[in-house]
Amino acid sequence: MPTSGDGAAKEHRTVSRVTTILELAAAGPGGVRLSELAEQLGAPRSSIHGLVKGLVATGYLREEDGAYTIGPAVGTLLAAATPSIEQAARPVMRRLGERFGETVMLAEPVGDSVVYTETVESTQMIRYSAPLRTRRPLYPTSSGKCVLAFARKRFRDNYLSAHVPDGEQRNRVEQELTEIAETGIAVNRGETMPDVYGIGVPVLVGERVLAVLATAGPSHRMAGRVDEIAAAARLAAREVSELITRRG
Amino acid sequence: MPTSGDGAAKEHRTVSRVTTILELAAAGPGGVRLSELAEQLGAPRSSIHGLVKGLVATGYLREEDGAYTIGPAVGTLLAAATPSIEQAARPVMRRLGERFGETVMLAEPVGDSVVYTETVESTQMIRYSAPLRTRRPLYPTSSGKCVLAFARKRFRDNYLSAHVPDGEQRNRVEQELTEIAETGIAVNRGETMPDVYGIGVPVLVGERVLAVLATAGPSHRMAGRVDEIAAAARLAAREVSELITRRG
DNA sequence: GCCGTATGTTCGTATATATGAATACGATGA
DNA sequence: TCATCGTATTCATATATACGAACATACGGC
Known part of the structure; x- marks a missing residue:
């Protein structure tokens, strides 16, 4: 190619x-x-x-x-021109955000980072406020984990060897990414900021991760319903994927 | 063909x-x-x-x-899709109407008639109120005269022989149409309705009359400035013609 | 009504282009 | 690093298609 x-x-x-x-x-x-x-x-x-x-x-x-x-x-x-993924995702994100009352972000991989290109903020007093258009690392953000989990082997190895200490920790991370690739669900349990949970699910087109749908909020509201939110988010991501692949 | x-x-x-x-x-x-x-x-x-x-x-x-x-x-x-002639003409007609305070109409030839497809009415108390979307004869309306003057010989002869008595009157009409073809200005001096003047100028594309720009009003306001209005209308018609022929 | 002109259509042949094999290149995984 | 894969690209030949002339048809002027 x-x-x-x-x-x-x-x-x-x-x-x-x-x-x-x-x-x-x-x-x-x-x-x-x-x-x-x-x-x-x-x-x-x-x-x-x-x-x-x-x-x-x-x-x-x-x-x-x-x-x-x-x-x-x-x-x-x-x-029929395919709508941009942002356009397609916006309404879906809004529904997801309203259902759980948390902030929802669309993250797109760019180089060795992810960038939030679209956000729907929660209306709650305590909420995760997303930094739009800034680069975030591929680890340990939930969006980044998703990207890494579905990335090419070489790319993943390169990134991890540069950002995660070799040895025991590296193994745990690789194990985690393998599970993410299987379940299609990545979770960030206060690893970036204490008390902030993130749940990322990939928007897949074919084998590629075009973007990640990430839901974030304070741990006291998120911890108890990770599975519930993840399930809904997966459906939402699938919907976005269909929106941008179906031909007009 | x-x-x-x-x-x-x-x-x-x-x-x-x-x-x-x-x-x-x-x-x-x-x-x-x-x-x-x-x-x-x-x-x-x-x-x-x-x-x-x-x-x-x-x-x-x-x-x-x-x-x-x-x-x-x-x-x-x-x-680049050519704007419809109505779209192109509207702003030009508005300017023309405001300048002289009279009603301006866009007439398009259809079969043995003209139809007003767009009008900008004067705001004066006494004004010509245009019957939109109804057929008007090709003679003696100013719009119709324009169409006849630039029409193919056969078409013109057919129409005249059916609508204008043979003899002296026919000759006068043919003479009038010849002059219109030369000057590009047709005037209806109270021939349809007493006291109503109309001034028609063709919107030409190549040899064809795509439409006619007609300005109408009461004779007491029109009679004294036929030439002035006609000159302005000719410029306006030319502008419309350019708008619809220029490629994007 | 008639003829001259301009336009769209058809048809057999010349040619530009589609074909398929072979080559070059980059990416991938061990 | 190497071998393998998939992809884009090139090239000589087969063929679909563009060509030009001839035909058909409608329109214009007399």
């Missing part, structure tokens, strides 16, 4: 013609006629004829009285 | 592939890889490779880390 940036985006005559046809159809008031398309493209009518008919068949062009205009399919391209 | 409705919109393999690629790129969250495109299309990677590169070159696809997403050019298709 070459991380190739572009690779000399070569031109392709037919493709260029197709796109130009669409552009001309979009620009021309009341549509464009076949002859005009041919003229603008510097190609014979008969050549454009086939392309245009093909575009009509696929709904990208509409034929109206011999004039061609942009068809309905073009709009669906943008409409 | 066959008025053909469609003509058996045949499919075109390459075109279908291009459109499907766009759809897949729009649907897939975070983009689609070349291999997946090839698989979904049931075609070899190498075949899709060329198409994809072509789409990247034209801006319809964006390559990001080996994954393809919808490119910026797609949005411009819809953005």
